[in-house]
Amino acid sequence: MSNITPLLERNKAFAATGTWRNAPRLPFLPFKGLYVITCIDPRTDPAEFLGLQFAEAIVARTVGGRVTDAVIQDLSYIGYLVETKAPDGPYFEAVVIHHTDCGSRLLEDPALRHGFAQRSGYDEDMLALLPATVPAETVRSDVRKILAAPQISSRITVSGMVYDTATGLLETVAEPAHPVADLCLV
Numbered sequence: 001m002s003n004i005t006p007l008l009e010r011n012k013a014f015a016a017t018g019t020w021r022n023a024p025r026l027p028f029l030p031f032k033g034l035y036v037i038t039c040i041d042p043r044t045d046p047a048e049f050l051g052l053q054f055a056e057a058i059v060a061r062t063v064g065g066r067v068t069d070a071v072i073q074d075l076s077y078i079g080y081l082v083e084t085k086a087p088d089g090p091y092f093e094a095v096v097i098h099h100t101d102c103g104s105r106l107l108e109d110p111a112l113r114h115g116f117a118q119r120s121g122y123d124e125d126m127l128a129l130l131p132a133t134v135p136a137e138t139v140r141s142d143v144r145k146i147l148a149a150p151q152i153s154s155r156i157t158v159s160g161m162v163y164d165t166a167t168g169l170l171e172t173v174a175e176p177a178h179p180v181a182d183l184c185l186v
């Protein structure tokens with residue numbers, strides 16, 4: 001038996017609720033118009049800290065919530081879908097959320113970083129940039145990265161927040177801005 005086997009009972013219960021019938025139509029924009037990018041840490045599940053319900057948000061999760069090229073690709077794809085399939089909108093808002101006490105900070109240890117680079121073949125200098133050491137700073141950096149990416153639809157907005165694992169509270173550190181617009185970062 002795998003770890004997921006006991007959860008199949010929860011899946012049956014979910015299927016029995018019929019919740020899944022109330023789904024958005026093509027291009028499958030979430031009901032709350034949100035695209036949340038945050039960490040894979042199990043303590044930082046946006047379904048919990050934002051109280052998200054079924055189909056209310058698109059959620060992308062990476063180590064640290066860092067905006068990788070793959071995140072940019074997905075975000076640009078969804079923006080393009082809206083532009084081509086539903087050009088009148090509504091357009092969605094993307095929000096980057098990093099958090100305190102992030103496990104990405106373990107990569108601050110040069111020995112661990114070097115070992116992982118040796119093991120994986122990933123570039124050690126790139127890995128050194130990954131830790132969300134000061135989450136307010138990495139959030140602003142990643143928001144700027146999205147806003148500057150030419151692939152991203154100028155119709156969406158991008159903002160940034162920090163989640164405090166000690167209080168459960170979010171703090172806005174980058175106000176919503178459009179790509180190729182003023183980088184209005186607080």
Ligand SMILES: [Zn+2]
Nearest residue numbers: 039041102103
């Ligand atoms: Zn984390």
